Amino acid sequence: MKSSYLLLKPIVDKLHRLNTAVQKNLDKAYMSIHSKDYVASMILYSSIASIIVAFILTFGSTTGMEPLHSISSILIGMVADPLSSMGLKPIAAYTLALIVWMVIVSTIVFTILYLYPVYVSSEASRRLESDLIYTLGYMSILYTAGIPVERIFSSLAMVGDAYNIRSSALNVVKxxxxxxxxxxxxxxxxxxxxxxRAYQAFLRGMSTVVRSGGDLKNYMIGFSERVFSRYRDSIEDLTEALDFLSEFYLTLFIVMPIVIVVVA
Known part of the structure; x- marks a missing residue:
């Protein structure tokens, strides 16, 4: 990625807003990559993808290799035929069709790369929340033993893989x-x-309790109870949904055929 930035440095340095947005997403995903390196890779890979699709469409439409020829002809025709019907010369319509597909593919690749850190951070947050109840229990035990908050996060940084919180704890320690x-x-x-959101609320509440000199142990226990209650409610909702689906299945695929046979 560093080489991509060195190659596209004059362009990337001017994209201040994009660099800022990408850096924010990278930070949330705990990806140790500078935004300018990542943006340069986004531009480079999307450009390469557009060149590849132009080559494939050109090669496919000019050779008889199937099914590449049929697919290329269909894709080119989707854009070139309407342009030709508007009076544009075939070669110009063909060229514009290639450019349109290059732009489409380039945009798709660029968007996927832009959203990838968002996906990574969302998955990390989902895994963190799924184990948050265990993380809170671990932190409560350490705090009860008289270990200060800084040391608690140092411990989480070492064993945090078990609770999917290691990256977050490492950030606090750093x-x-x-x-x-x-x-x-x-x-x-x-x-x-x-x-x-749950972890965010916990951290802000923890900061407030420590700042005000409150009872951090009771706060952790109380927050754990709220998280457990939320888990229990979600499991109950899932159970109700599964009950409904099982009844629907029985009615649709077992009872209904019997009724139809009896009526017939």
Missing amino acids: SVEFLGRDILDALNEEADRTRS
């Missing part, structure tokens, strides 16, 4: 130990970074 930030500021920064 902010405190390497950047010299206060633990409360580090917690708030991590709350801004994560896409998990």
Whole structure:
């Protein structure tokens, strides 16, 4: 990716808003890549994809190789035929059709690469939330043993893979130990970074409790109970949905055929 940026540096450096948006997505996905390197790769890969599709369509439409010839002719015709009917010369319509498909493919690849960090961060948040109840229990045990908040996150950074929270804990540890930030500021920064609303609420509440000198143990226990209650409600909703589907299946595929046979 570094080589992509060196190749496209004059272009990438001018895309300030895109770089900012991409960096935000990369941070939320805990991807250790600079936005300019990633944007350069987005531009390069989408350009390569457009060139490849132009080559494939040109090769396919000018040779008799099936099914490539049929597919290429159909795709080119979808754009070229309406242009030809408007009075455009065949070669011009063909060229414009190639350009249109190059732009379409390039846009698709560019969009996929742009959204990839969003997908990664969403998956990470989903996994984090699924194990949040266990993470809170682990943190409660450590805090009850007299371990300070900083050390709790250091411990999570070491064992966090089991709870899908290692990347988040590492960020907090780096902010405190390497950047010299206060633990409360580090917690708030991590709350801004994560896409998990439950984890975000927990971090902000934890920061508030520590700042106000409240009982952090009771806060963790209370938050754990709320998370557990939410899990229980979601399981009950899933159970009700499965009950409905099973009844629908029985009615549609077992009872209805019997009724039809009896009536007939």
